[in-house]
Amino acid sequence: MKKIIALMGPSGAGKTTLGNLLETRNNIVVPRHCTTRSPRSDDKDGFYRYLTHDEYKKLYDEERFILSSGDGPTVKKEYGNFYGVLMEDCETAWRLSDTILLYVSYKDLFTLIDINRNGIKVDIVNLTFKDVESGVKERLLSDKTRNHTESDIERRINCAVEYEEKYGKAIERYVTSKVYTDIFNIEETYDKVCDDLCLGED
Numbered sequence: 001m002k003k004i005i006a007l008m009g010p011s012g013a014g015k016t017t018l019g020n021l022l023e024t025r026n027n028i029v030v031p032r033h034c035t036t037r038s039p040r041s042d043d044k045d046g047f048y049r050y051l052t053h054d055e056y057k058k059l060y061d062e063e064r065f066i067l068s069s070g071d072g073p074t075v076k077k078e079y080g081n082f083y084g085v086l087m088e089d090c091e092t093a094w095r096l097s098d099t100i101l102l103y104v105s106y107k108d109l110f111t112l113i114d115i116n117r118n119g120i121k122v123d124i125v126n127l128t129f130k131d132v133e134s135g136v137k138e139r140l141l142s143d144k145t146r147n148h149t150e151s152d153i154e155r156r157i158n159c160a161v162e163y164e165e166k167y168g169k170a171i172e173r174y175v176t177s178k179v180y181t182d183i184f185n186i187e188e189t190y191d192k193v194c195d196d197l198c199l200g201e202d
Contacts, residue, residue, distance in 0.1 A: 001098060001120060002094055002098060002100075002119075003089050003098055003099040003100070003120070003121045003122075003123070004090075004100055004101075004112070004115065004119045004120060004122045005022065005028065005099060005100070005101045005102070005103055005123050005125060005197065006101075006102045006108070006112050006119070006122060006123070006124045006125065006127070007019055007056050007102070007103050007104065007125050007127065008103075008104045008105065008106055008108070008109070008124065008126055008127070009102065009126055009127035009128050009135050009181075010132055010135070010136050010156075010159075010160030010163070010164070011131065011139070011140060011159075011160060012136050012138075012139025012140050012143065013127040013128055013136075013139070014181045014186065014189065015103055015127055016044075016103075017102060017186055018125075018127060018186065018190060018193065019101055021186070022101055022190070022193070023101060024090070025190075026099070026194075026200070027097050027098075028098065028099045028100065029093040029094075029097040029100050029101070029153060030047070030098060030101045030102075031086075031089035031090050031092065031093035031097070031098045031100055032046070032047065032048065032049055032085075032086070032089045032101065033048055033049070033050050033084070033085050033089075033101070033103060034048065034051055034065075034070060034083065034085065035049070035050060035051070035081060035082070035084075035085065035104075036049075036050075036051055036052065036053050036056050036057065036070075036075075036077075036081050036082045036083075036120045036134055036163045037081040038040070038050070040048050048170060049086075051132070053075060053076065053077040053082070056075055056082055056084070056098045057075040057076075059084075059086065060062040060075050060082075060084070061179075062088060064086050064088065065084040065085060065086055065087065065180050066084075066085050066087045066115065066193070067084060067085055067104065067108045067111045067112065067115075068082065068083070068084030068085075068190030069082070069083060069084070069104075069107040069108050069111075070083060070103045078085055079199070083105065084104055090156070091196070093175065095194075098183075100192050105132060106163040106166070106167040106171070107163075108147055109124070109167055109170055109171065109174065110170075110175075112124060113190070114136070118135065122163055122199050123176040124171075124174055124175045124176055124177075124191055125177045125178075125196075125197070126171050126174065126175045126177070126178045126179070127163070127179050127181050127189070128178065128180060128181070129181065129182045130177075130179060130180050130182055130183065131182075132157075132160050132161055132164045133157055133160070134189075135157055135181075135182050136153075136157050136160045137153060137184075139156055140153050140156060141153070141160045150195070176196055176197060177192065177193045177196035177197060179192055179193060
């Protein structure tokens with residue numbers, strides 16, 4: 001049976017760290033993701049397909065994404081960056097494992113619910129903070145791998161608070177696992193998610 005583990009949460013909540021553990025310790029494969037943003041120094045080799053907005057829009061118009069979301073209502077450069085996962089990349093990953101791992105946005109929530117209703121099991125994992133505003137700020141300020149500007153930090157905080165308010169009730173209803181990563185360390189987070197998702201059980 002095809003399965004998806006979808007990791008979502010605000011900036012700095014630990015999605016990448018947890019995802020790396022889930023991938024390396026379990027038979028889970030991460031398909032390539034797509035983005036229109038420029039490469040960053042801390043991007044994992046081979047994780048992204050870096051696309052122009054025109055390339056992304058062509059794939060979007062051809063309905064080749066299993067999910068897609070971005071900063072604006074339509075795929076245009078003036079609306080900011082867009083992120084998505086191609087169905088063909090998921091199919092490639094499913095040939096290696098029944099379970100694949102996707103890094104998603106809160107804006108993908110209802111698409112994931114539809115995917116689950118259409119026969120592909122989706123477990124949604126929400127990594128977040130008890131206090132989203134202070135949690136995001138603290139994590140971003142302590143992140144030495146990127147040079148976050150004050151305006152970038154403010155934008156990410158505002159985005160996280162907005163999404164928490166907008167999607168909070170739906171997240172509570174549909175997520176399989178919710179972890180406050182400012183309370184648990186990464187091993188405790190990993191163990192809780194594995195328990196909630198019954199990973200390692202037949």
